[in-house]
Amino acid sequence: MNLTDTIAAISSPVGQGMKGIVRLSGSRAITIVAGLIVNPKSESPKTGQVAIVIPPDNVIVKADILISRAPHTYTCEDMVEIHTFGSRPLLNMVLEAVVFCGARLAEPGEFTMRAFLNGRVDLAQAEAVMEVINSSSESQLHSGMRKLKGEFSNEIKIVEGELINLCADVEASIDFIEEDISIVSKSDIVRRSKSILGRLSSILYKSRLQNVEQELPTVLLFGPTNSGKSTIFNRLIPDGDAITSEVAGTTRDIISGLLQIDDLCIRLLDSVGILGTQILPYAPQLVLNREAVAITRSVLDTDVILLIVDVCELGNWRKLIDEISGRNYIVVINKIDKIGSDMARKMAEEDNLADCIFISALKGDGINCLKERVRDAVSLHRDIGSHFTLSSRQHTNLTKAVAILRQMVNSNYDSIEFIAFDLRCCLDLVGGITGRIMTDDILSRIFERFCIGK
Template identity: 30%
Template structure:
């Protein structure tokens, strides 16, 4: 679906600010007219030319390299012109104004990639992977995004979709030609195929879950009573003094955030104010913010002072009970017994009050590896031998709905219900898979996806 009759768009493709080079990208049906007036002629296709960028009166705005990609052999599938000039904000502004004067308009965020999707230059997973590649915060996340951009994830989805289409074809043919003497698939064969498809869907969903972890990371809240060593733990995790560490209770009055990587897994860690009853208005505000972070966290590290708190300390556990009941009942909690160095104990992992308990020392670092490995285990994080690909929560939801539809179809088949009902479930599953790659996608979803892109992408 080429959009050659669409408006011509322009945007700065490189970051704003001063730099050695700025790249301005133009795409649309008016490229040749714009090039003739801006450059003096239409450049040779797919060939770098060093040219002057001309103003309306013929004076030179700037000089630089020009690349021309005629449709459909371009990123967007339209005629594309790239201008590589000097990276000064004034020069860039003058050049953008000149191109808009010649009939282009400023592109919306993600509009170049959106046009590439609409012109079938890439599917929706690949389009999202471009944004993921730009926003990657680890080497593993960048590699996963590149695999999705190259089509690894899409290939898995398309293969599953083709299998469902083939199975639907057999079922619907059996319904339409039931009176004909034709050998169709037997119920046992269909059941076996469905089991095989479900196993593949579960495998893909597990891979997609890893991709989502690589992209979004894990939200981790460090919570607990004052002076238990929460800030010391954050500092040791992030290897820098981001939190003030003193012997006075209630030192952390605000939420402090750090990003930490464990073998490519991004941890979005927040150090929070100590939870206790206090008359200090500033500390009360810190506690209020702490409770807000608890709601958003995927995992909670509940840090206690192992040197002073024992399992049988009824007063301490009574004070904490209301917090556990009110805020932790739907969260996964790992109890951190900190300061084992004061008791000269070894790091360990155990169970206590139905919680995982890790004994460590934030001061010496003993037990941190144990904590890292346990965090990865909690969220099922692994590096796949065949390579992870980037994925999003919408992909996981679509795969879950696909599995539900196929499971319903399998149940109906085993209960000897009509084949028409199974065919309908297969159609539903097929559509959910199509939503992932963009075969069946609403305009609202497209708008939400591409609006999160950079301008110029």
């Protein structure tokens, strides 16, 4: 693809219409159109109504031409639009005429690619063009428009700047390692990495994955094996299909059901339990742990997470908080029938557990209170209006960056070189979202999804 050519394409949609548009962009765009004008008043045409002649039969057609000069255009190049009757055969004739005079047929998405390469938009904004065009709901349209204005890019650039500064300090420490000079301490690296991790998790939390059904709010039951998630699911949805058992790890797949709370309909998900040290008699621990990780990653777009904790195992809840850092969650302490409500609340206070819900899924105690909290949390989350819709590429990059940072924070690296490597990988992933770091083959794959003329 030669990005110095003058390109042309029909930019109006296929179908009948009073007006159709042929768009040109490039250094020769104005000259080419000037050569088609009948009796031009000057060598440099201006915006207005003209008559153009279409070779080879020299058909004369009335048209409005709109001329925009670089760099104040979408592509940062000279651009011309020829507006004429919406007849598709006529538009094809006009397009053939400008190609005959020296333009080249544009590749899919080439106008937006030039806008990106010339610095008019970053890659996230360029992808937002396609999101706006393909939006099928108001929420998708609003997301695309906000991303076009750069709101999503600005959040990513803040994280990118923090990563660059941290990478610089860590790599400077490597340069002076023989002199025993420490530019940044390990505790400072962990602190700053956790701050970046929180920002990335927050972006994921208030985002949506494209092509995923998002009409109903989603609530996820999350927690250790045998903490009572399936019993809660069946209690909330009386005709639910969740399997309950005293054996840990009975649930092996995501189970979904519709929960009605007043006038609010919610999609409730019962997930695989996160294993502790116990080995199941019928499945290796490692296998089920991988299943749990895969499933919890697949529901990163959930509105509210219910963190279910067995009252007799309150010490496990802090580890689970790391898994849902930055998300909208409610801590639910289950099985209070084992020790009594008063004792459960006292134990929670001693463990610094505040603002949690106490229930007995087996007895039904506290279920109505849980429903009220779920309703309020979902309603608040849906009213925030801060959601972005992510492309699969953007979602993958963010998820991988979060995983790398989380592993780095939780690992006791002895070598600062390992830390520098992880930070560099994370920076590459985050930089790839706005296009600061991007390879040609990935760029081509992104823009070829656009229609010709955009």
